[in-house]
Amino acid sequence: MAGLAAIRKWVQTIFAILVNGSWSFPFTRMIYQGPLKVICSPGLNCYSCPASTTYCPMGALQHLLGGARMAVVSGQYYLGLYVIGTMGVIGGFVGRMVCGWACPFGLVQELLHKIPSPKFGVPRWMRYIKFAVLLFMVCLLPLLVVDQMGIGSPWFCKYLCPAGTLEAGLPLLLMQPSLRQTVGWLFFNKLIFLVIFLVWSVMASRPFCRTTCPLGAFYALFNKVKVVKLGFDLERCTNCQACHKVCPMGVRFNESPEDTECISCLACSRACKFGAINLEVAGLPFGTSIHPVREPVYGVVPRHDEHK
């Protein structure tokens, strides 16, 4: 099924258009302000992007946590339950499949990676940075570091998020000249992060997803308990390592089938000639093997234990 990669690109494009479906912004020079913005964007997509029709769960969560003290004092319990609950429902169904199929910033990185250049891996330890970003920049710092009014800042949005700079910062500065006068070191700091991640994306596969994205980190928590996931059949695996070579996230699927980095893009399933990797829904096989199952050729391809 050579068209699977093309199908995924189409799905990614459709999601990118759906969550950025307000195309009147060149005339209004403003962001969309309609009722659809109560709907959660499954992927990282800044809600201050002029075309954005949904809210960004990371941005919304930080703002709710930042304003939690003030809200509670005034008798309103805005604690982020709606946002966390929505993200949890999405995570419980598909987890990081969102990253592979529905995240606009993931699509940007994948397209950049197609530019011919020397390609490099991403050090494995860097995957843990995004969990720290989620814990500190998205949850704890907005909640605990507050100003005199008792309001916290959205640390991730303010100091780091390259999607916000790309999708909202640059377009709004182009459209609204009055905003340009307010540009300072904060903007240039974010611009540097954006440039770093864009250049890095050319040379490495999905570096932001793998190292920094707090939304990916949140969805990664569901990789063992999500409904739709990739199943692994150990009996069919010949350890040919074809799945290692094609994974855009650097996952060695046959060694860690429940790896938190897996975005269920199905590249490994397509590459596996022995039908050892297949989509499962709640533990039940979904559809048929992408490749017709062939008998493993044990004499030719060494198994794990035969390496040693």
Added chain:
Amino acid sequence: MDGKKHKVRQMPFVVILVFLFAVTLGIMFKEPGRVLEQACQVCLSCIGIG
């Protein structure tokens, strides 16, 4: 399909129910209105000038 017995995993549905409960609580606290209010304003922090 492959002759093996497969068991339905129930844990994902428990997890989804827990989070649906959180969504319900959020709606009870009128959080969607607050989210909409925030999302309809230009977030200066998000664009790097706030």
